[in-house]
Amino acid sequence: MLTDEARREKQRLYMRGWNAKHPGYNTETMRRRRASPGYLAKEATNQRIRNANIRRGILVAYSGDPPKCAMCGYIDERALSIDHINGGGKRHIESFGDNQSYYRWLRDSAYPPGFQILCMNCQWIKRRENGENGKPIR
Numbered sequence: 001m002l003t004d005e006a007r008r009e010k011q012r013l014y015m016r017g018w019n020a021k022h023p024g025y026n027t028e029t030m031r032r033r034r035a036s037p038g039y040l041a042k043e044a045t046n047q048r049i050r051n052a053n054i055r056r057g058i059l060v061a062y063s064g065d066p067p068k069c070a071m072c073g074y075i076d077e078r079a080l081s082i083d084h085i086n087g088g089g090k091r092h093i094e095s096f097g098d099n100q101s102y103y104r105w106l107r108d109s110a111y112p113p114g115f116q117i118l119c120m121n122c123q124w125i126k127r128r129e130n131g132e133n134g135k136p137i138r
Contacts, residue, residue, distance in 0.1 A: 051103070056077070057107060061111040068117070069117060069122055070116045070117055071118060071119075071122040071125075072119060072121070072122055074121075079120050080118070081117070081118060081119070081123055082115055082116075083117070083118040083123055084115060085115065086114060087132050
């Protein structure tokens with residue numbers, strides 16, 4: 001059985017050879033696809049579905065099925081978010097450039113420890129109590 005790195009290298013070599021034998025194929029194919037009516041709308045819909053599935057997988061991995069807030073047990077997925085247990089999440093997420101890259105990193109890193117699922121109310125309460133929002137506690 002090949003390791004991940006060996007498998008990737010084998011695929012890279014294969015694709016280099018294939019592309020050398022078929023110059024311009026990918027460029028021309030994508031030009032034709034993009035010109036077809038509805039292609040971009042369909043691709044956008046498919047990307048939203050893929051992103052939602054990745055996010056759902058993260059919520060389930062960190063909080064169980066069905067996903068719920070670690071503090072209050074709230075279960076509406078629209079209001080659940082990923083929280084860095086020790087703070088510093090804003091800087092960490094910004095290092096990825098966007099949320100989808102961050103979500104893919106969590107998934108590809110096999111859901112590393114140090115994260116939890118919180119609803120937005122509990123997220124803001126935690127930020128306020130820990131002084132993470134830059135304002136003093138009253």
